[in-house]
Amino acid sequence: SPRDVYTGSIGYILPNNDMMFNVAIRTISKYHNEKFAQFGAGGGITIQSNTLDEWNEIKIKTKFITNFYKTKFGIVESMLFKDNNIQNIDKHLNRLKNTADHLLFECNLEQINNRVLQYIKNEKLSDTCKLRLELDYQHNLLIEHCAIAKAKQPIRVGLLKHKIDTSHFMFKYKTTSPLTRGLYTELHNKYTNDEVDEIIFVNQNNEITESRFFNIIIEYQGRLITPPLSCGLLPGIFRQTMIDNDELVEEIITPNMLKSATRLYLCNYVRGLIDCVFIGEIG
Template identity: 35%
Template structure:
């Protein structure tokens, strides 16, 4: 079990990009001498002055400022505070501490990072149709000159019955380099995995790094490069990013020495586990004795989560969004008495309270925005909530047939090396070949019988070869198959690779075997047939063979490739469950077992999927 940390009420932890010292270190704030909580928007300035007072006394501060607190910083926005009490959490929460500790532990509950006690999938509070209507209203406001960009957001909610520490640990594995924070505020917890810096103050230097412009990751290394290049060259994203850069330059100009504000990085694209983002960096030299109140009055909330002009955009947001944002798009961070201040923009951030979690997501709307793309961007930004591998697997492997020689050895090595290249593994083909030959001479040749051989390559470049001897039934009997009740996602890049991240396949196969089946067949989110847990799928209909295309989300199997390249009456075709039942014959295949007839009863579909066979 890893050495994990349980935060008590009032404690706060900051790691990842928040700590720029030794890799793996974090800042831990324990045992607050008091907590300063803002429940009302009547005296935001007084609250921020109180925070400054604690810093002047030599204390450290850690906590959050919710988005709606920003409405109390400008007289023109204060009437919009009427909705600010609807989130169930304070407008701002800060613990006051003697000093932070430098540690190497992370919050966690000691359980498996795969544990996911969600009560259903996260629900978004805005339908595609309603989102389209809102974008239409924003376009009207842009056309009338009221605004020229608005950040439109919504909320995902889901029940959660587990320990928030366990959820934090799981999601941290997907965003290790983010500005990560865990705040235990007693009756609620804030889990933040933001990639965006709001502001950082060291001495008199202040830096902010707005993030505008988003693109998904590609399914292959080449596609990923194309997506990233397209984002960097996209005129819409560059224009949107530049609007926010100009806004923040003006904001910084209110608190910095004249002429000191500059932009050292413009339109830089950075990659994260589920998406690429466009980021710019703005720096300036703070005026002497700039206070917490002056900082927040000038900068909060960050222009990247409001739009421009900021005041007009914030007015429009209150009319368009169905619920207050709460902590989301506010700021999470800490302030030290030596002047250091570090806050993220609270995106990719969960607020947990009373068994429910809330997670916000949004997109920047300009005149030429399209509703479908903007809505898809909201879903994309919620990817860290879902059980999709966000980083490379710990191991790649191939399963080969030994029958006096390695059957299709070169094809297996080609696939393994290709996967290694696309997923960032170091791969020495010569070393793989040497390991196979050594295993053959020591283990396989003396036995003089067919064997199933597993060749694996780990992330730290370790090569392993093991083997076993399949029984005769594995080759001679028809395969009894059923359909999985759980769908796969065709956009999951790891479905194209044979890797250690196959928990769903292994668990569903185990369940199928326990019910008397030999194999389980999966469908994707569009109900397209993809593959079995250990096989590719082929159907025969009217004298022609058909197999699902790779675009449905499946492994490019070795036997599948052989079958496609050696027969004239076979082609790729999108298949659905009804095609399996209506086929003249159904087959499963892989490089060890070859092509085998499969038996799928109608009750198998009804039993495991609960749908009509014709659907």
């Protein structure tokens, strides 16, 4: 990425010649037309560089931010326990680690994996169930499980007319943040009823994104397609598995495409592919 503000000096001189300057090494920038501030940290890579050393150096450079950055939301991962194993546990834990790295959480995958295996042993899990992890900023790990209710298919899905601004980077991560998943839960509770089981969201560009807990797949003109991550949605593991197997392609989906689709599905790794019927716009 571009280096942006780096070295030199930034400051001001008052009419009475009072002045204040700094050395632009650790600089937070906010442009007048942007919502968020930015801070960059990096290093010079040479042929003798070591990946872990470079990463640890970046963590040192950002420590002054992590000292006051104390988030209250947690990072969530939901997994399928089946046949005495957690299905695709490596992919789930890698997604958890990726989210933790981007959101400045400490995350030791070996310790988390051991905790999960110990939980399964202590709870004597054997039946198929959903296993949920929640990691908070203070390194506390909550593990719980529940039975997977069988949903009647097809489920009835409506498209929310209200557009959601998914430009916030948090929409890419599975957390308990009220800005993203919390907002989706609030809207889900408001608009679902005896006639609507799930709602699909559309972003500020009039592009279909996702549902509260599910990625979206439609059959359109003989192909199975799903919105790209750039529309503002979670990188679902079931979704990615279908893409890797050449069963699914990414393409922007408009509301008109959704209405014209020959099949509609919701999906996640716990519940798999769920057949749906589109009932129209709501809200």
